[in-house]
Amino acid sequence: SLLRLKDLEVAELGDSDVHVKRLAAPINPADINMIQGTYPILSPLPAVGGSEGVGEVLEVGRCVTALKPGDWVIPASAGLGECVPRHPRHRWTPARRPVRCAATLSVNPCTAYRMLADFEALAPGDSVIQNAANSGVGQAVIQIAKASGIKTINVVRDRPDLSKLVERLMALGADHVVTEEMLRKPEMKDVFKSIPKPRLALNCVGGKSTTEMLRHLQPKGTMVTYGGMAKQPVMVPVSAFIFRDVRLRGFWVTQWRKDHAQGE
Numbered sequence: 510s511l512l513r514l515k516d517l518e519v520a521e522l523g524d525s526d527v528h529v530k531r532l533a534a535p536i537n538p539a540d541i542n543m544i545q546g547t548y549p550i551l552s553p554l555p556a557v558g559g560s561e562g563v564g565e566v567l568e569v570g571r572c573v574t575a576l577k578p579g580d581w582v583i584p585a586s587a588g589l590g591e592c593v594p595r596h597p598r599h600r601w602t603p604a605r606r607p608v609r610c611a612a613t614l615s616v617n618p619c620t621a622y623r624m625l626a627d628f629e630a631l632a633p634g635d636s637v638i639q640n641a642a643n644s645g646v647g648q649a650v651i652q653i654a655k656a657s658g659i660k661t662i663n664v665v666r667d668r669p670d671l672s673k674l675v676e677r678l679m680a681l682g683a684d685h686v687v688t689e690e691m692l693r694k695p696e697m698k699d700v701f702k703s704i705p706k707p708r709l710a711l712n713c714v715g716g717k718s719t720t721e722m723l724r725h726l727q728p729k730g731t732m733v734t735y736g737g738m739a740k741q742p743v744m745v746p747v748s749a750f751i752f753r754d755v756r757l758r759g760f761w762v763t764q765w766r767k768d769h770a771q772g773e
């Protein structure tokens with residue numbers, strides 16, 4: 510089979526090495542795509558799966574000064590199995606972060622933050638619409654937008670316990686939670702009585718969901734695609750380009766990190 514559980518010998522500690530014990534690691538959709546071979550990062554095999562997590566430094570080589578045993582570290586970049594701190598800012602102490610937040614900090618919240626900051630100059634009172642709003646990224650978008658005074662319209666798939674999900678997202682700071690089907694209904698007008706039409710749409714799904722979200726985007730607004738959970742192409746009516754001049758962009762946090770490796 511493709512995946513195997515295997516015990517590995519811990520390598521002997523070199524002068525510049527750090528031994529890190531993993532405390533927690535999530536499984537991201539991108540980790541699965543890497544295993545499927547459909548992701549742009551493919552490590553030489555055999556490789557260890559997973560790209561995020563938090564670890565505790567157990568031991569440091571004698572040339573290592575930036576870290577000490579007991580420090581918490583997160584991976585410097587995405588890639589199969591990597592947990593190698595390369596920058597002093599990746600140091601944390603256990604007292605500062607709950608383990609689950611630390612383990613999931615480096616991908617989804619950073620993606621949410623950059624997408625809110627980099628594509629439209631949003632001011633308090635502006636609004637953003639997003640699909641897959643209950644995803645890891647979506648929940649981070651809700652919280653960061655709330656802290657910045659930006660209103661969110663959150664699209665989720667319908668389900669038997671929808672009211673519980675709506676309650677949970679509202680508790681995080683969502684302004685509106687609607688289902689994919691509701692996007693097509695005239696009642697959507699009520700949403701825009703209290704908040705302006707969004708200038709930014711965040712697309713994690715593709716297919717029909719994109720088309721429906723675009724209906725509500727302001728003219729000259731931007732839709733940023735960062736995920737393709739429905740495994741369907743983004744569908745945009747010609748009229749959205751001609752009569753509303755919408756802009757379609759994409760975002761990949763791994764590329765952003767490479768592009769900003771020196772500065773931010």
Ligand SMILES: NC(=O)c1ccc[n+]([C@@H]2O[C@H](COP(=O)([O-])OP(=O)(O)OC[C@H]3O[C@@H](n4cnc5c(N)ncnc54)[C@H](OP(=O)(O)O)[C@@H]3O)[C@@H](O)[C@H]2O)c1
Binds near residue numbers: 763
């Ligand atoms: N471009 C980047 O830099 C970047 C960074 C981070 C994440 N991502 C991507 O963003 C996506 C979400 O990642 P995550 O870690 O936030 O995921 P997650 O927490 O596992 O959430 C997955 C989300 O996708 C929805 N979903 C699954 N299948 C769907 C379908 N067929 N149609 C519509 N919605 C569907 C789920 O909704 P239900 O609850 O209804 O199933 C849920 O909201 C992934 O594609 C990931 O690779 C991209």
